[in-house]
Amino acid sequence: MMEELDLLKKDWKKSETNFQQKTEGDIYRMLQQKSTSIVKWIFYISLIELSLGILLSLMLSFTKYDKDNVEFIKEIGAYSYYVAISIILYAVVLYFIYKFYSMFKKIAVDDNTKKLMSTILKTRKVVKQYIAFNLSAFAFIFIAAGSYGFYKGYSTGIVTNGELTKIPMEVTIIGIIILIVVTAVLTCIFWLIYKLIYGWLLKRLYVNYEELKKIDF
Amino acid sequence: MSNSLEQSFVKQLKENQNIIHKICRLYTSGEDAHNDLFQEITIQLWKAFPKFRGDSKFSTWAYRVALNTAITLYRKSTRSIATIEFETTRHFIKQEDYNFEEEEQIKLLYKAVHQLNDIEKALVFMYLEDKDYEEISETLGISEVNARVKMNRIKGKLKKILNP
Numbered sequence: 001m002m003e004e005l006d007l008l009k010k011d012w013k014k015s016e017t018n019f020q021q022k023t024e025g026d027i028y029r030m031l032q033q034k035s036t037s038i039v040k041w042i043f044y045i046s047l048i049e050l051s052l053g054i055l056l057s058l059m060l061s062f063t064k065y066d067k068d069n070v071e072f073i074k075e076i077g078a079y080s081y082y083v084a085i086s087i088i089l090y091a092v093v094l095y096f097i098y099k100f101y102s103m104f105k106k107i108a109v110d111d112n113t114k115k116l117m118s119t120i121l122k123t124r125k126v127v128k129q130y131i132a133f134n135l136s137a138f139a140f141i142f143i144a145a146g147s148y149g150f151y152k153g154y155s156t157g158i159v160t161n162g163e164l165t166k167i168p169m170e171v172t173i174i175g176i177i178i179l180i181v182v183t184a185v186l187t188c189i190f191w192l193i194y195k196l197i198y199g200w201l202l203k204r205l206y207v208n209y210e211e212l213k214k215i216d217f
Numbered sequence: 218m219s220n221s222l223e224q225s226f227v228k229q230l231k232e233n234q235n236i237i238h239k240i241c242r243l244y245t246s247g248e249d250a251h252n253d254l255f256q257e258i259t260i261q262l263w264k265a266f267p268k269f270r271g272d273s274k275f276s277t278w279a280y281r282v283a284l285n286t287a288i289t290l291y292r293k294s295t296r297s298i299a300t301i302e303f304e305t306t307r308h309f310i311k312q313e314d315y316n317f318e319e320e321e322q323i324k325l326l327y328k329a330v331h332q333l334n335d336i337e338k339a340l341v342f343m344y345l346e347d348k349d350y351e352e353i354s355e356t357l358g359i360s361e362v363n364a365r366v367k368m369n370r371i372k373g374k375l376k377k378i379l380n381p
Contacts (some may be wrong), residue, residue: 004322004376007322008326017335021231022234023231024227027230041292113289113339138272206293211335215359215364
């Protein structure tokens, strides 16, 4: 018996004349259209993500225009940390933008399939690390700023009462727990949105990449 | 300059368009989806064309870009989830070589191939196009031996679908 695929091959060759041929005009028109490839999606989504990080850094640097903030930071002796964190944030953002750009340039549709997929996934990974960094920076800053607010609010309360007592232990603990829970919830929401977007965008790519790896183990 | 580049591209694409049609046929169902993927492949080819040096034939290069687009870059648009079956795009066979049993088998085979996953389809496609295992392995980025092993598994899978 003839092999199944060879039977198909016979028919495959015959059916070649069957396609409705595109004219040169059709092809020119297609060249005017925009691509809808996932690489393009990744590019735009990554741009949004990168700018979110920049926004965060900007927001942080605006705090220095508030005299009270700076005074307070200096007062508690954290000014050098504050400056260091700002510099690190900017440096990291710049590093990631550069890395993203150079990885993105490496995506070549005429590479072999496995390499193309792995380059796309590596580009994704850069942005993923960037987001992870930003989320931890966000969590850290949120907790730091929150503790500051808590401390400040509490001490104002004390002054109006005309008493100068230490913050009771329970209040501190409850305050810290609330802060941590709020931070965790916010971080989780971001993370979830993130997973959803990429799950939707890259599911097929992951499946195919796994399949290729399985063939080649 | 860029105009003559475009002209040469359009001319070569027109001559080799059946490569793209065949890939669209394997990876989509329905005319809308077919044209959608055709367009995306055309755009990807055009974007990569300035890098095409002519070391290889246009067709060889186009195979690779077109397959990559279908497997990796293309996002099926929702409107392309059509239910039109493969047979609707089938051609007419001349009366003299009409063989009912064989025709039925071929229909089933097309259906079976459509059920394979994206990577398996790529292997089947290159097999149907008479590509050797060297080219198959280079295109997909897997070893030649493993491409062979996988191809044999696919053949077994198809046999099973046809003779349960």
